[in-house]
Amino acid sequence: MTYENILTKFQNGITTITINRPSKLNALNKATIQELHDAFDAANKDANTKVIIVTGSGEKAFVAGADISEFAHFDVKNGGKLAAKGQELLFDFVENLSTPVIAVVNGFALGGGLELAMACHFRVASDNAKMGLPETSLGVIPGYGGTQRLPQLVGKGRAMELVMTAGMIDANQALAYGLVNHVTTQEELLPLAEKIASKIMRNSSVAIKGAIKAINANYKDGLDGFQVEIEEFGNCFATEDFTEGTTAFLEKRKAEFSGK
Missing domain, CATH: 1.10.12 (Lyase 2-enoyl-coa Hydratase; Chain  A, domain 2)
Structure with a gap:
């Protein structure tokens, strides 16, 4: 299948999905969410794929957030539909895949980007990564599961602070919070994820x-x-x-x- 906003690669039992909108810092729009759904679905149904890795193109961003221009004019009804559809198509969908999914956070993971990373089964990050849910600074709240998954991962108090302040934390703080499992350099990030994937693939x-x-x-x-x-x-x-x-x-x- 040919995609406009993502790249996929299969090698040695691993399907790597790369969000490829570098001019937009890999921001999620509706088209990208649909393509990600299709790519995850295809990889999960492929018997040869034992692990899925998702990352962003370049060295600046995993996903810098949602594409605000798509919903800035929405009303209450359309806003609710946007969150419900996104959760169904991508975020809840990824969380419940039967194939292990590793988020490789290679830079900014903000808003919908952090929500996508949190929907994955676990996360590894580069040492330049920054993570946060800045939605309250835009007059809205996280709508793709952020208010639910962040407390599960870091605890209620830390989640409350991160959401209320709309602040960012760096990779080492994310590691201390339990938001990511490992931190390494940009150069070693994908090799680390692939090494973990190889350990997973030894098992049933x-x-x-x-x-x-x-x-x-x-x-x-x-x-x-x-x-x-x-x-x-x-x-x-x-x-x-x-x-x-x-x-x-x-x-x-x-x-x-x-x-x-």
Whole structure:
């Protein structure tokens, strides 16, 4: 598939999706959100893709925010529709993918950019990265899940401060807060993400799918995360990967998982 605003590359079990609007600091508009949905969907359905990496083009920005020109004139009804559609198409969609998604934050991740990074399963950042939710400085609040995922990751008090002040934090502060898992240089950023991806790919993709579902359940209203864990644990016993993993362990050899 050909895209206008993103680039995709598959290599060694990893699909890398790059948001490619450098003149706009990779800001998210409706067209880019749709393309990202399509690319994530395709990668998740590709049996050869074991890990998805998402990043921004250049060295300045992961995603510097949403394209404000698209919604500055909206009324209440259209504003609500914008948030609902964006969450459905991209942010909630990414969070619930069965393929692990790593956000490679290579610069500014602001507003919708930080919301996209937080929707991913975890994040690594370059040492020049800056992160924040500046929406209150525009007279609006985060609308793509920021008020929900930021407290889950950094705690209520820190999230309240970041949203209320519309401030930015640097990569090391994000690391101390638990917002990102690792910080490294621009040069080592993608290699680090690929190294982590290679560790993930050694393990059972069908088990990882169940683990993602169980972990996410803890953060969803109306779901008992412990019960989801029990169900997913039980489901593993019917898989070829469980047979291979336990047999390999008992035979003291490396498991060769089929993902089935």
